[in-house]
Amino acid sequence: MMSAIRRIALTLLSVFWASLSYAEVSEPYTNIAxxxxxxxxxxxxxxxxxxxxxxxxxxxxxxxxxxxxxxGEVGLPPQISWEGSKNLASAExxxxxxxxxxxxxxxxxxxxxxxxxxxxxxxxTAGEAVDLKAQxxxxxxxxxxxxxxxxxxxxxxxxxxxxxxxxxxxxEYADKVPLDPEASDIVIETAVITDDALYLTASSPxxxxxxxxxxxxxxxxxxxxxxxRTNSAKTEVxxxxxxxxxxDIVPAVQVTLTDGPRAVTATPAWSQQIxxxxxxxTASLPDLAQVLAIAAFALLGGLILNVMPCVLPVLSxxxxxxxxxxxxxxxxxxxxxxxxxxxxLVFMWVLATAILLLQSIGITVGWGLQFQSPVFLTIMFLxxxxxxxxxxxxxxxxxxxxxQTRLARSSGREGYAGDFATGAFAAVLATPCSAPFLGTAxxxxxxxxxxxxxxxxxxxxxxxxxxxxxxxxxxGLVRMMPKPGKWMVFIxxxxxxxxxxxxxxxxxxxxxxxxxEASLIVLGLALVFVLLAxxxxxxxxxxxxxxxxxxxxxxAITSSFAPSATAKALDQDWVAFDRSEIPRLVxxxxxxxxxxxxxxxxxxxxxxxxxxxRAPVSxxxxxxxxxxxxxxWTRSDPAISRYLESFGRFGIPFNIIYGPRAPEGIILxxxxxxxxxxxxxxxxxxx
Numbered sequence: 060m061m062s063a064i065r066r067i068a069l070t071l072l073s074v075f076w077a078s079l080s081y082a083e084v085s086e087p088y089t090n091i092a093x094x095x096x097x098x099x100x101x102x103x104x105x106x107x108x109x110x111x112x113x114x115x116x117x118x119x120x121x122x123x124x125x126x127x128x129x130x131g132e133v134g135l136p137p138q139i140s141w142e143g144s145k146n147l148a149s150a151e152x153x154x155x156x157x158x159x160x161x162x163x164x165x166x167x168x169x170x171x172x173x174x175x176x177x178x179x180x181x182x183x184t185a186g187e188a189v190d191l192k193a194q195x196x197x198x199x200x201x202x203x204x205x206x207x208x209x210x211x212x213x214x215x216x217x218x219x220x221x222x223x224x225x226x227x228x229x230x231e232y233a234d235k236v237p238l239d240p241e242a243s244d245i246v247i248e249t250a251v252i253t254d255d256a257l258y259l260t261a262s263s264p265x266x267x268x269x270x271x272x273x274x275x276x277x278x279x280x281x282x283x284x285x286x287x288r289t290n291s292a293k294t295e296v297x298x299x300x301x302x303x304x305x306x307d308i309v310p311a312v313q314v315t316l317t318d319g320p321r322a323v324t325a326t327p328a329w330s331q332q333i334x335x336x337x338x339x340x341t342a343s344l345p346d347l348a349q350v351l352a353i354a355a356f357a358l359l360g361g362l363i364l365n366v367m368p369c370v371l372p373v374l375s376x377x378x379x380x381x382x383x384x385x386x387x388x389x390x391x392x393x394x395x396x397x398x399x400x401x402x403x404l405v406f407m408w409v410l411a412t413a414i415l416l417l418q419s420i421g422i423t424v425g426w427g428l429q430f431q432s433p434v435f436l437t438i439m440f441l442x443x444x445x446x447x448x449x450x451x452x453x454x455x456x457x458x459x460x461x462x463q464t465r466l467a468r469s470s471g472r473e474g475y476a477g478d479f480a481t482g483a484f485a486a487v488l489a490t491p492c493s494a495p496f497l498g499t500a501x502x503x504x505x506x507x508x509x510x511x512x513x514x515x516x517x518x519x520x521x522x523x524x525x526x527x528x529x530x531x532x533x534x535g536l537v538r539m540m541p542k543p544g545k546w547m548v549f550i551x552x553x554x555x556x557x558x559x560x561x562x563x564x565x566x567x568x569x570x571x572x573x574x575x576e577a578s579l580i581v582l583g584l585a586l587v588f589v590l591l592a593x594x595x596x597x598x599x600x601x602x603x604x605x606x607x608x609x610x611x612x613x614x615a616i617t618s619s620f621a622p623s624a625t626a627k628a629l630d631q632d633w634v635a636f637d638r639s640e641i642p643r644l645v646x647x648x649x650x651x652x653x654x655x656x657x658x659x660x661x662x663x664x665x666x667x668x669x670x671x672x673r674a675p676v677s678x679x680x681x682x683x684x685x686x687x688x689x690x691x692w693t694r695s696d697p698a699i700s701r702y703l704e705s706f707g708r709f710g711i712p713f714n715i716i717y718g719p720r721a722p723e724g725i726i727l728x729x730x731x732x733x734x735x736x737x738x739x740x741x742x743x744x745x746x
Contacts, residue, residue: 084225085193085211092199093125094118097191097211098175100229102220106186111215113150113178114229115139115195117170122201124169127157129273131167132281132303133642135198135206137176145190146183153177155235156315156322159271159284161723166284168273175232188216203719204646237315237322247325250312251333252302255701257282259298259327260334261316266293272300273315279306283705290337297336303638303701353511354518361522389534395478396531400524402482407520410486411512431659431695433573436565437581441610442484443562444585445592451555453593486523564661571658571693580616584609632680636690638702641717650685650718650744652736655699655711657692663712666731676736684744718743 085097100112115137117125126134141150154176157168182189191214197207240246244263251258259272267289274282283301296316315324521528570578588609633654641651654671656663670676671687680687690699692711703713706726714727714736721743727735 085213088195088207088209088211090205090207092120092123092201092205093197093207095195095197095207095209095211097193097213098222098225098229099213099215100222100226101215102222103216103218104182104186104188105219106217109182109185111180111182111189112226112229113180113191113213114225114232115152115176115178115193115211116173116228117176117197118173119171119199120201123199124160124167124171124201125174125197125199126167126169127273128152128154129168129275131169133639134167134169134200135196137198138196139178140194140196141192142194143192146187147189147191148181148183150178150180153179153233153236155232156237156317157273159273161284166282175228177229177233177236186217188214190214200646203648204642235320235322237317237324240323240325243321243323245316245318245321245323247314247316247323247327249330249334250314250327251330252305252309252312253333254305255302255697255704257300257302257312258333259296259300259314259316261296261298263294263318267296267318268293270296270298270316270318272296272298273317274300275313275315276310277306280304283701286336288337295337297334299336301701301704303705304698354514357515357518358522361519362525363522392534393531394475396527396534398475398478399482399485400527400531402479402484403486403524403527404482404517404520405479406483406486407516407523408513411516415509415512431572431657431693433569433577436569436572440562440565440569440581441585441588443558443565444589447555447558447562448589448592451552451559453589482524482527486520568659568693577616584612584616632677633687633689636688636699636702638698641688642722644686645717645719645722648684648719648745650716650740652680652685652687652740653690653713653715653717653724654687655690655692655703655713657711659693660711662729666712666714670731670733670736673733676733679737679740685740716740716743719745 084099088095095118096116098114098116100114101108104111117137119125126136128136130136137152139150139152141147155170155174158171160167160169160171180189180191191212193211193213195207195209195211197209199205199207237243244265245261246263247259247261249258249260257274259274261270261272270287270289272285272287274280280302281304283303286299288297289295309329311326312329313324313326315322566578566582569581591605591609636653636655641653644651654663654667656667658664671680679685690696690702692699703709703711706713706715712729712731714731715724716727716736716739717724718740721739725739725743727739
């Protein structure tokens with residue numbers, strides 16, 4: 060009797076001990092980045108059991124990450140091949156909700172520290188022993204990325220037993236797997252895709268705290284960091300995700316939305332109407348202080364633009380006008396300069412309105428993008444060529460005599476339209492230039508509210524118009540200038556050379572945008588235009604009609620040229636921009652210098668000539684561990700536009716350095732210096 064009781068007690072004790080022990084666990088795979096095991100809730104295969112609850116336990120070293128099933132723009136998800144396993148029909152990985160992390164300036168989705176990927180295994184024969192061979196392919200990343208290929212073996216006999224610790228661990232991460240829409244209190248309502256963004260909306264009867272969204276559309280679609288907003292009640296979510304790459308065919312979108320412990324995965328139907336974001340009707344005091352600070356930066360940046368090469372030739376036109384009419388009454392001088400200042404401000408207001416209209420229909424806009432248009436470049440070249448020829452004395456720009464007589468009777472107001480146009484023209488040519496403080500102000504405006512756009516652009520226009528306003532405030536300053544004389548002919552020639560140089564620069568930009576043939580045609584039409592302008596023609600309106608016809612013909616010809624598709628040759632030490640290559644190069648220990656430039660960006664050209672193409676920077680670029688990468692934005696390039704937008708930038712120059720010690724990148728100022736570039740290269744590299 061006692062022996063029977065002893066046997067029963069030993070049996071119960073063994074079952075109890077088995078239920079508490081870490082039962083059938085594979086031998087671990089271990090290296091500097093990860094320790095991996097295959098674990099199971101069951102110690103053995105229970106009678107009549109058709110499924111097993113397994114888990115791939117990944118314990119990541121500090122600073123290392125593994126990826127989700129959709130890793131983002133770069134990365135690889137864990138994969139398991141069960142080839143060679145016995146009594147296993149199928150196995151499905153259940154993916155816990157991911158976290159968002161940024162590497163190399165790129166958004167990625169995955170896991171830190173520790174994650175258990177629950178695996179639902181289906182058996183071929185119920186209740187019989189299994190022999191599992193999990194062949195795991197895994198990518199882990201820190202400052203570098205390390206691929207792993209290893210096999211985890213786990214054999215389980217038929218029997219009874221539960222591993223409580225493994226069960227708790229697998230259950231913990233199974234609870235993090237997003238729910239189906241029917242089981243969740245979160246409803247993902249709409250999805251809208253445009254050429255450059257994905258819009259999503261969701262709602263819940265319970266308040267959102269820290270929502271995040273993870274769209275999945277296949278490897279052909281990659282997204283940037285989302286702009287996520289909630290309504291005042293925190294029950295609605297609006298999200299906009301920049302679209303960095305996309306295929307022509309748009310598949311269904313699967314969206315995972317997380318909010319703390321809550322998560323749901325759904326496939327919303329596509330909609331056509333872009334949802335309006337939640338917004339505040341009034342700005343708080345911190346918001347107002349920020350807007351005023353940015354407006355001050357814009358004012359200073361606009362003032363500095365007056366001494367940039369883009370604007371100086373246009374100011375020379377106004378200076379010539381003052382020299383010719385230095386004996387005008389103070390009232391007329393004041394009004395003329397006020398009209399020029401108004402021309403600057405009106406252009407800025409028109410530009411702000413156009414930006415808001417384009418943003419409302421989902422089009423990405425940026426600072427200076429009109430210089431990517433062949434038609435715009437043709438207009439600017441013809442106007443500057445005509446003004447330069449006028450200053451050289453080839454002909455005089457004048458209205459028909461009858462119209463001049465009528466305007467002369469209007470108290471000398473015939474020049475106000477020209478004053479207005481001078482100011483507007485200066486503002487137009489200012490946009491490809493970047494002054495200190497200007498990049499921050501423009502980026503703030505283009506990502507802010509409509510009020511922010513108008514405040515910043517008004518401040519920018521006010522700074523650009525400040526020289527005109529000073530002369531309007533003190534018109535007597537005009538009288539301090541020397542009286543007209545022969546010296547004015549010399550001044551006119553100098554100003555004519557400035558305008559002609561600007562015109563030739565625009566023609567060179569046109570060559571890069573539309574090709575050599577288009578630029579030669581425009582140059583020929585400009586020469587014909589100037590030649591006919593110097594030849595007397597019968598009739599007061601004949602010359603005007605002829606010249607207008609030539610200009611229209613030139614624009615029609617130019618508009619028929621598509622932007623040049625020929626890739627521009629790069630210097631020996633430079634490679635073409637490829638965003639996807641950056642993380643791979645950095646993971647190999649290399650330092651990557653990215654220069655976003657364009658032919659129409661004079662600050663970019665100055666940076667290259669004065670810093671990048673000179674020693675010691677150019678010598679450093681020849682090192683094997685340095686990769687100099689150039690993104691040419693002379694022509695419109697959506698990939699470059701989205702890259703800039705991911706940093707909140709909408710204009711150039713833009714320079715950033717990535718390296719093993721700076722995987723997120725070190726952004727440099729718009730105006731480069733040798734010391735700043737060399738210091739950033741040293742900081743980012745392994746030296």
